[in-house]
Amino acid sequence: MKNILITGGAGFIGSHVVRRFVNIHPEYNIINLDVLTYAGNLANLKDIEDKPNYTFIKADICDFDTVCQVFGQHAIDGVIHLAAESHVDRSISNPFSFARTNIMGTLSLLQAARQYWADDMNGKMFYHISTDEVYGDLPLSGGYFTEETTYRPHSPYSASKAGSDHFVRAFHTTYGLPIIISNCSNNYGPCQFPEKLIPLFINNICQNKPLPVYGRGENVRDWLYVEDHAAAIDLIFRQGKVGSTYNIGGNNERSNIELVKLLIQIVDRLLGRPEGSSEHLITYVTDRPGHDLRYAIDSSKLRDELGWQATHSFEEGIEKTIRWYLNNPDWMAHVTSGEYLNYYNKQYPGS
Ligand code: NAD
Ligand code: DAU
Numbered sequence: 186m187k188n189i190l191i192t193g194g195a196g197f198i199g200s201h202v203v204r205r206f207v208n209i210h211p212e213y214n215i216i217n218l219d220v221l222t223y224a225g226n227l228a229n230l231k232d233i234e235d236k237p238n239y240t241f242i243k244a245d246i247c248d249f250d251t252v253c254q255v256f257g258q259h260a261i262d263g264v265i266h267l268a269a270e271s272h273v274d275r276s277i278s279n280p281f282s283f284a285r286t287n288i289m290g291t292l293s294l295l296q297a298a299r300q301y302w303a304d305d306m307n308g309k310m311f312y313h314i315s316t317d318e319v320y321g322d323l324p325l326s327g328g329y330f331t332e333e334t335t336y337r338p339h340s341p342y343s344a345s346k347a348g349s350d351h352f353v354r355a356f357h358t359t360y361g362l363p364i365i366i367s368n369c370s371n372n373y374g375p376c377q378f379p380e381k382l383i384p385l386f387i388n389n390i391c392q393n394k395p396l397p398v399y400g401r402g403e404n405v406r407d408w409l410y411v412e413d414h415a416a417a418i419d420l421i422f423r424q425g426k427v428g429s430t431y432n433i434g435g436n437n438e439r440s441n442i443e444l445v446k447l448l449i450q451i452v453d454r455l456l457g458r459p460e461g462s463s464e465h466l467i468t469y470v471t472d473r474p475g476h477d478l479r480y481a482i483d484s485s486k487l488r489d490e491l492g493w494q495a496t497h498s499f500e501e502g503i504e505k506t507i508r509w510y511l512n513n514p515d516w517m518a519h520v521t522s523g524e525y526l527n528y529y530n531k532q533y534p535g536s
Contacts, residue, residue, distance in 0.1 A: 188214045190261045192246055192294065193268030195225035197377040198314070201415040202265060207233045209419075214238050216259050218252075219268060220245040226520060229376045246290035249297065256301040263310040265422055266294055269346070272380050273318075276342035277474060287345035288352065295356045302362070311364045312422050313353045317407075317432065318343035319368060322477035325405065329483035330368070332430045339475045357428050365425045367418065369433040370482045373502065374411030375509040379521060383503075386445060387510045388517055390452040390463050400472035402442030405479040409435030410502035413495040420491050431491075434482025437499045442467075451507050 194203040194217030206215050215238055219225045233239055240259070244251045246268050255261065269287050270276065276283045295311065302309045320330040321337030338347040356362040373383045386396050417433045425431060439447075449463045487493045497505070510517060 187212065187262045188216060188259050189263045189265060190216045190218055190255065190259070191265045191267065192218050193225070193266070194241075195219040195221055195227050195229060196267065196271070197224070197229075197374075197381075198372055198411055198414060199267040200226075200229035200376055201374065201411045202267065202418055203230060203239070204233055205412075205415045205419055207236050207239045211238055214240070214259070216240045216242060216255065216261070218242045218244050218246070218255060222270075224271065224378045226376070226378075228516065228519065247285060247293055249293045252293050252297045253300065256297050261298075261301065262308065263312070263422065264294060264298055265312045265314065265418065266291065267314045269349075270342070272378075273340045273342045274380070274473065276340055276345070280341035280345075283341050283345040284348070287342075288348040291349035292352050295352060295362065299356060299360050299362050306361060306363055309363050310422065310427070311353065311356075311362055312418070312425075313349065313364065313366045314418065315350050315366050315368045316343065316346050317368050317370045317434070317480050317482050318477065319347040319350055320480075323479045323481055325403070325479055329481045330432060331483045332368075332432055332486055339477055363427045365421060365427065365429055365431070367421055367425075367431045367433050367487075368482075369414055369417075370407040370409050370435055370480055372411045372414050373408055374506050375513075376516070377411070379517065382441065382444070383448065383506065384510060384517075386448050387452060387507055388521070390449055390466060391456065391511070393463070393466065395468040396445060396449075396466045397468055397470040398441060398445060399470060399476060401469065402445065403440050403478075404476060405438050405440050405481070406444075407434050407481050408437050408439060408444075408499060408502075409433065409495060410497035410499075410506075413497055413502075416496070417487065417493050420493050421487070424491050426490070431487045432482050432484045433487060433493075434484045435495055435499070436482075436484070437495075438479070438481055439499075447503065448507070451504060452511070455507060455511055 193199040320334045338344040357364045
């Protein structure tokens with residue numbers, strides 16, 4: 186039995202990773218450590234909360250003493266680190282919280298792992314989940330990020346993730362800590378907080394609210410269904426080469442305006458409105474400062490070395506995602522009201 190600490194497991198991607206590990210890896214004890222910020226929502230994990238191989242701990246990754254206690258009490262053998270401040274717009278208005286959680290929080294986990302595993306690092310793993318945004322951006326005319334692309338972060342968010350990646354690699358080089366990093370493109374799917382483009386716009390179309398498209402909507406993102414990311418994380422955690430980096434992408438580039446029109450078309454159809462009738466909601470607004478133009482990921486290393494490939498086509502994934510939000514209006518109402526924060530903060534008082 187291996188004891189795996191997953192940080193940020195109550196968030197969007199983390200909840201899919203926790204569910205996958207709890208359900209398909211009974212050989213692992215999963216310890217989900219999350220401080221439950223606005224983005225952490227235990228309702229995402231209702232279906233697995235009573236499973237015998239699952240434990241939830243409400244704690245802050247920046248609280249080094251508590252993190253050390255968790256390593257000791259649960260005899261942690263492996264870490265999958267997802268906890269982060271994740272939204273670019275928030276990093277522009279409050280960069281401090283990004284430096285704190287993403288850099289200092291990662292450092293706190295690294296130091297705890299290093300100390301706890303000091304006598305024997307064999308078979309241990311510190312797996313850090315990062316983003317393609319550390320590479321900067323690409324021209325519309327072409328090119329891909331590879332694992333060798335130079336870091337060129339532009340936003341406070343991506344700068345903080347780049348900082349954390351550098352600390353993770355430094356702990357490998359300096360102390361021999363067994364690490365892996367993966368850098369992934371934009372995820373979409375159920376349970377994503379409606380500050381990110383896809384859930385925000387689905388919700389706004391349903392409620393006939395404006396759809397604020399930044400700039401002219403020509404920026405391009407490479408979209409990956411969240412369960413395909415969780416499957417990649419599972420594979421890399423178990424079979425990835427220590428010290429390596431893997432890029433993960435959906436090979437599925439869309440301009441924002443193209444994506445927004447597709448969302449409108451599908452939501453209109455599913456709500457029985459004339460298709461495209463919600464296009465009048467599109468509102469071009471002032472661009473995000475430092476807005477990266479295009480991301481595109483070359484994930485051939487992951488495919489060739491470990492045999493990973495995405496199993497959801499974009500058409501399938503986006504339809505599934507939209508249906509999930511339309512069928513779960515209570516989830517949306519709950520997170521937009523902030524009600525869940527009060528509930529869980531009462532249930533798990535503390536840090
Ligand atoms: P999210 O914002 O939905 O969830 C983050 C989780 O981390 C929340 O549950 C939150 O409560 C928790 N958390 C935040 N600060 C914490 C702290 N100090 N201590 C403990 N827990 C804390 O994020 P997400 O979109 O699921 O992203 C997860 C990870 O994947 C992040 O590291 C992000 O950088 C990375 N990533 C995200 C995407 C994407 O498209 N969403 C793509 C590539 C990489
Ligand atoms: O590439 C991976 C990254 O993808 C992750 O590391 C981040 O955690 C995640 O938030 C995401 O970053 P983006 O900035 O690309 O995602 P977001 O959903 O905020 O925006 C997607 C695109 O849509 C981007 O070009 C900005 C644009 N946008 C976004 C919002 C919220 C709008 O035009 N209007 C909006 O209201």
